[in-house]
Amino acid sequence: MSSTTNLDYKNASLKGTITIPGDKSISHRSVMFGSIAQGKTTVSGFLLGEDCLSTIDCFRRLGVEIHVEGTNVTILSPGMDNWEEPKEILYTGNSGTTTRLMLGILSGTTLHSVMTGDASIGKRPMRRVSDPLRLMGAKIAGRENGQYTPLAIQGTKLKAIDYTMPVASAQVKSAILLAGLRAEGTTVVREKEVSRDHTERMLQQFGASVEVENGVVSFKGGQQLQATHVNVPGDISSAAFFLVAGAIVPNSEVMMKNVGVNKTRAGIVEVLENMGADLSVEVEDDKGFEPTATLTIRTSDLKATTIEGNIIPRLIDEIPIIALLATQAEGTTIIRDAEELKVKETDRITAVVTELQKLGANIEATDDGMIIHGPTKLHGANLNSYGDHRIGMMSAIAALISTSPIEIDDTDCIAVSYPTFFDDVKQLLNS
Ligand code: SPQ
Numbered sequence: 001m002s003s004t005t006n007l008d009y010k011n012a013s014l015k016g017t018i019t020i021p022g023d024k025s026i027s028h029r030s031v032m033f034g035s036i037a038q039g040k041t042t043v044s045g046f047l048l049g050e051d052c053l054s055t056i057d058c059f060r061r062l063g064v065e066i067h068v069e070g071t072n073v074t075i076l077s078p079g080m081d082n083w084e085e086p087k088e089i090l091y092t093g094n095s096g097t098t099t100r101l102m103l104g105i106l107s108g109t110t111l112h113s114v115m116t117g118d119a120s121i122g123k124r125p126m127r128r129v130s131d132p133l134r135l136m137g138a139k140i141a142g143r144e145n146g147q148y149t150p151l152a153i154q155g156t157k158l159k160a161i162d163y164t165m166p167v168a169s170a171q172v173k174s175a176i177l178l179a180g181l182r183a184e185g186t187t188v189v190r191e192k193e194v195s196r197d198h199t200e201r202m203l204q205q206f207g208a209s210v211e212v213e214n215g216v217v218s219f220k221g222g223q224q225l226q227a228t229h230v231n232v233p234g235d236i237s238s239a240a241f242f243l244v245a246g247a248i249v250p251n252s253e254v255m256m257k258n259v260g261v262n263k264t265r266a267g268i269v270e271v272l273e274n275m276g277a278d279l280s281v282e283v284e285d286d287k288g289f290e291p292t293a294t295l296t297i298r299t300s301d302l303k304a305t306t307i308e309g310n311i312i313p314r315l316i317d318e319i320p321i322i323a324l325l326a327t328q329a330e331g332t333t334i335i336r337d338a339e340e341l342k343v344k345e346t347d348r349i350t351a352v353v354t355e356l357q358k359l360g361a362n363i364e365a366t367d368d369g370m371i372i373h374g375p376t377k378l379h380g381a382n383l384n385s386y387g388d389h390r391i392g393m394m395s396a397i398a399a400l401i402s403t404s405p406i407e408i409d410d411t412d413c414i415a416v417s418y419p420t421f422f423d424d425v426k427q428l429l430n431s
Helices: 023-036 048-062 096-107 127-135 170-180 197-206 238-249 267-274 308-314 314-325 338-341 348-358 389-399 412-416 420-430
Strands: 004-007 015-019 039-044 064-071 072-077 112-116 139-142 148-154 162-164 187-188 210-213 216-220 229-232 253-260 278-285 292-297 333-334 362-367 371-373 382-384 405-407
Touching: 004 064, 015 371, 015 420, 023 039, 023 048, 023 072, 023 096, 023 197, 023 229, 048 072, 048 096, 048 412, 072 333, 072 420, 096 112, 096 139, 096 148, 096 170, 096 338, 096 420, 127 170, 127 187, 170 187, 170 197, 170 216, 197 210, 238 253, 238 278, 238 292, 238 314, 238 389, 238 420, 267 278, 267 308, 267 314, 278 382, 308 314, 314 333, 314 338, 314 348, 314 362, 314 371, 314 389, 338 348, 348 371, 348 382, 348 389, 389 405, 389 412, 389 420
Parallel strands: 015 253, 039 229, 162 187, 382 405
Antiparallel strands: 004 405, 039 072, 064 072, 112 148, 139 148, 187 216, 210 216, 253 292, 278 292, 333 371, 362 371
């Protein structure tokens, strides 16, 4: 347990423009792909969050030279086939994306490696990745037959599989596709509900040929990636906190430029629109590998909604902050089909419901989501982040509308995805 933060925002109002830091999912992948490709890859707009720094650290241990200057990153790689066998354990910190995608990448090398992360990573399921990788021939050992870290990987020759995803997960899909890079044959991944597609887009950006049709991704093994430049847009999952804040804090207007609005990530925009939020979306770039937009949100009269089915993977990380939004909407909001929340940095159904109840919200947990009756005035309390960045930020945004101060235990975890979060809150309050 670390830093406790006491937040006392009386009569808050948010005004101004903020720059949302780089997308976490794309930043991770830029380092992974830049390390796989031989030569020099440059990245701009990189997220300096702890999770992405863990990814950089892992690749440095594999002999990849990586320089970070502000949000610009230069990757000088000997290419995946020339990586060094790591002498130390690869430490993935709090990052599920690093752990699961690295598992796929390392499986197809000739190297022996061991990966581990923090206490939260030690509880997150890895069989969802190690099982399909083993079908490809991967040699992975770990606690409970490869379910939990530490994981030991003996790289080996892989063969392609045709895999139907049992859960909607971009991490599982990406791990299989990345293993498919060095597999013999064509790897096929079938999704019932489409999850974020940054891996498919970036494979193409690095010169690979990938087919995507009706939720089926096909990718021929043995392709060499070509080093390139990656421009990382602002992270919609981070923007989500200020989209909600702008909608629920009185007298507010918040503008965010250069936010990634890839359809497989932007479910929160649809939810805000369905709830009647005063939101404008001005598309800036829809030609590049990742589309971007300027988002402007103003204080809104909100009505309840139902969130279920195939939108869930497109907003899975935004559900904690959407739950707070729903406490301020007229009527009953239902969130279902979101059982994946239970295997994130913490059980996000239990954490969200417990913490919002402490503030006086009328919210109950269900097996696969939550039910929220609104609107309710929220009051102060002592909250726990459970070491989960998204729960920490949801709690801090709640403080902007609570009638008395909110104290949050362990806000250091916010640095995992949004190290400048409190600076941006301050900037909007002072504008
Ligand atoms: O990397 P990590 O710890 O798994 O991060 C989270 C988050 O809230 O930042 C989930 F806890 O985001 C995942 C997301 O939930 C990032 C991700 C990706 O980059 O591929 C995919 C999603 O996970 P999943 O399990 O649905 O594939």
